[in-house]
Amino acid sequence: MFETTFRNLDDTLRKDAGCSSELDYIEQTSWVLFLKYLDDFEADREAIAKLDGKIYQRILKPEYSWTTWACPKTADGKLDYNKGLTGDDLKEFVDNKLFPYLKQFRADAEHANTLEYKIGEIFHELKNKLQSGYSLREVINKVDELRFRSNEEKHEMSSLYEDKIKNMGNAGRNGGEYYTPRPLIKTIVKVVNPKIGDKVYDGAVGSAGFLCEAYEYMRNLKELTAKEYEQLQKKTFYGKEKKSLAYIIGVMNMVLHGIEAPNIVHTNTLGENIADIQEKDRVDIVLANPPFGGSERIEVQENFPIRTSETAYLFLQHFIKILRVGGRCGIVIKNTFLSNADNASIALRKQLLEECDLQAILDLPPGAFTGTGVKTVVLFFEKGNPTKRVWYYELNLARNLGKTNSLNESDLEEFVKLSKKQESSENSWCIEVKDINKTTWDLSATNPNKKDTTDKRTPQEIIDEIQKLDLEILKAMKVIKDLL
Structure with missing residues (x-):
């Protein structure tokens, strides 16, 4: 039912x-989903309070519920058509009463990590x-047909929402800004292996794919105690996002995955x-796919010891700085980072190798990010000790990647x-630092173990081979003809 509803929603909006x-x-x-979710959330809290003999104070005033x-x-x-607004009356209420009321929550909230603040920030x-x-x-x-009460319903809803994010990424030329392939995210999370008690962070949160997948991974590591579950909910996942739409999508995505008041701040990390x-x-833990190819202003670059306009390089400096000693990171970055000869790239590679143990580099094929042929790598490192050797893995596939593959x-x-x-x-090998x-701190490396599949025959040898095969075919056909 949910899938049909989502499809019908797009038809109406179109x-x-x-x-x-x-x-x-x-x-x-x-925004409509969020308000429906909020109503179901408050109804659940109200029912629980009633069972405990308590009174639950709803966040929204009755007239805005x-x-x-x-x-x-x-x-x-x-639906009570006598009370339900529609047409111009509905639009008038939403634009001039509901939205101004919800915006005010940002100013009135006690703390940025509260659900009240998130409501205000979203509608602001x-x-x-x-x-x-x-x-x-x-x-x-259509949204009223949806339910957010059971874990199964939330799981189905979050999957469908992820599909919408993927479609949005595919539709726009900046698709990777919103959508990192979930198989890649899951793989990065598995390798980094966050544990209960770790503080997990993404400073370029986008649609919150990394935080959502880390939540699912950590939630299923073992049977959680009530205290551990509360820690996952409130004191584990943190993010920052500069762009308004991405912030809204990220918060909504985490809400649908079961994190009630996501610790995502709407700010420019850089x-x-x-x-x-x-x-x-x-x-x-840092898990991220920071935007690359962007260009930050001079005053932003001044916040970093290695000055560069490349946003991904500024984010990498931020991530190294914010990690604790012993903290681990999995970050997607353009493969040109490994070999660029500009001063910033060289200085950043030197810093990475001297301050962190760069344990692995995953080299991805073109098309790994749907809609773009940009070549990327994933860096896995641990802060605190210099790198002695780097393990490389080159992902070689027998097919070309794209939207349908x-x-x-x-x-x-x-x-x-x-x-x-x-x-x-x-597909894998090591190099010693x-x-x-x-001088260059160049980290690009050629796979020494890759089989050479180049055809070494001369053109004449190939022609001779073709002629030989043609003769064999003719002989076989004559034999068949004689038998007939």
Whole structure:
């Protein structure tokens, strides 16, 4: 049912003049979904409080609750058309009363980590783009069919939401900004192996794919105690996101995965001077796919000792700084980082190798990120000790990757298996840091174990072979003809 509802939602949004792209579809779906989720969340809290003989104070005033303005019901549980707003009345209420009310929560909230603050932050960045109040009524009615009560329902909903994020990424030229392939994220999480008690961080959170997958991974490590579950909910996952839409999608994605009040802050991570990072700010795990190819302003670059306009290089400096000693990182970056000859690249590679143990480099094929042919690598490192040797794994696939033939977990199984002992194979090898050039600190490396499949025959030898095969075919055909 959920899948059909999601498909129908897009159909409705597509017909409205205010929505023109996949980005609009997910943005408008997100705020309506969030308010429906909030109503179900509060209903659950109210029921639990009642069982305990307590009174639950709802976050939203009654006139702004879902069951009042969006979907008031009759005694038999059907939509009360006498009370439910529609058309211009509905649009007027949403634009001029509901949104201003919800925006105010940001200023009134006691703390940025509260659900109240998240409500205010989300609606401070959003506006209702639906131009027709009748289209809005259709969207609301469809979303009202959805339920967020059981874990199964939340899981199905989160999977469908992930699909919407993927579609949004595929539709836009900056797809990788919103969507990192989930098989790759799951693989990075497995190799980094966060444990209960670790503080997990993504400073370029996007749609929160890394934090969501880390949550699923850690939640299933073992049977959790109530204290451990609460720690996962409130004191484990942290993120920062600069862009408004990505922030909203990230919060919604984490909510649908079961994290009630995500610790995601709407801010430009690179706007913070890394010299100001203190011990209390440090984290145990960094998982990220920071944007690359961007260009930061001079005043932002001044927040970093190695100045560069390349956003990914600034993020890498931030991640090294914010990790605790012994902290681990898995980060996606363009493969040109390994060999670029500019001063910033050289200085950053030197810092990485001297301050961290760069344990592994996963070399991904073109097309790993759907919609882009950019070559990327994943760096796995631990902060605190210099690197002595680096294990490389080159992902060689017998097919070209693309929208209809995307990366899957089985493609990465050998990498995960070999990474545990850093074994050599046809696709993997090691280099000693003492052997690399200390002027360039070049980390690019050619696979010495890869079989040479180049055809060494001369053109004449190939022609001779073809003629030989032709003669054999003619002889075989004559034999068959004689038999007939």
